[in-house]
Amino acid sequence: MSPFLFSCQFMLANLLIYSNIYTVPSKVHKINHSGKYFEVPGPHLCEPSPQRTPVIYQAGMSERGREFAAKHAECVFLGGKDVETLKFFVDDIRKRAKKYGRNPDHIKMFAGICVIVGKTHEEAMEKLNSFQKYWSLEGHLAHYGGGTGYDLSKYSSNDYIGSLSVGEIINNMSKLDGKWFKLSVGTPKKVADEMQYLVEEAGIDGFNLVQYISPGTFVDFIELVVPELQKRGLYRVDYDEGTYREKLFGKGNYRLPDDHIAARYRNISSNV
Numbered sequence: 001m002s003p004f005l006f007s008c009q010f011m012l013a014n015l016l017i018y019s020n021i022y023t024v025p026s027k028v029h030k031i032n033h034s035g036k037y038f039e040v041p042g043p044h045l046c047e048p049s050p051q052r053t054p055v056i057y058q059a060g061m062s063e064r065g066r067e068f069a070a071k072h073a074e075c076v077f078l079g080g081k082d083v084e085t086l087k088f089f090v091d092d093i094r095k096r097a098k099k100y101g102r103n104p105d106h107i108k109m110f111a112g113i114c115v116i117v118g119k120t121h122e123e124a125m126e127k128l129n130s131f132q133k134y135w136s137l138e139g140h141l142a143h144y145g146g147g148t149g150y151d152l153s154k155y156s157s158n159d160y161i162g163s164l165s166v167g168e169i170i171n172n173m174s175k176l177d178g179k180w181f182k183l184s185v186g187t188p189k190k191v192a193d194e195m196q197y198l199v200e201e202a203g204i205d206g207f208n209l210v211q212y213i214s215p216g217t218f219v220d221f222i223e224l225v226v227p228e229l230q231k232r233g234l235y236r237v238d239y240d241e242g243t244y245r246e247k248l249f250g251k252g253n254y255r256l257p258d259d260h261i262a263a264r265y266r267n268i269s270s271n272v
Helices: 064-074 083-099 121-134 137-148 166-173 188-203 218-232 244-251 260-267
Strands: 057-059 076-077 108-117 181-186 206-210
Touching: 057 064, 064 083, 064 260, 076 083, 083 108, 108 121, 108 188, 108 218, 108 244, 121 181, 137 166, 181 188, 188 260, 206 218
Parallel strands: 057 076, 076 108, 108 181, 108 206
Antiparallel strands: none
């Protein structure tokens, strides 16, 4: 199995490639875009990266979200606490991608995972109990409102937002891992076993590591779980050269693939 991938909720900058030539005038073009929301008359104000476009991420497991991901996304953040749910989302998005003429392997799937790890099971449980003491439903509701635009205090528990009632949303938030992510608590071996199982059975490509404390969640994961994954050949020990997109899809794949909908907007004749 190839090492699986991680996206730990921070932006990764594109790798810049420098040479002695800043720009080739013949390859600088006027954009001349006039759209509904903005106009761009001349050349762009900054140089393009080797990737030309950033890696395109999408999150959202609704019907519309999965359809959008199948058409546009290169990487998808998935919610789901069990293999069956994750596998359904993975298979559904990749099936939809074929409808748009895309190679399903050109979409990487990242499952959200909440990891609380300790050197012993007892240590991990102590951390879990500690985090639960500081869990704030009011804070979580405020975070939800800031991200969605819905102030749940203005609704009754029987009102619906999408397919869920407000009561169901609040109930899900009352749990440390909510409804959306797998919670893995235990020793490095136990956490690694559960992660490996999700990759092998659900067909995901990697994980979006959710933090509880900063930087403690990441420090624990790096110091305790990563070595266990590396022993199994499931986590790389070094990065390959190249852009961020190449690190995800392999050497030479530094631009959007030709089967992506955005590729049709390239000016192929000018070789840009």
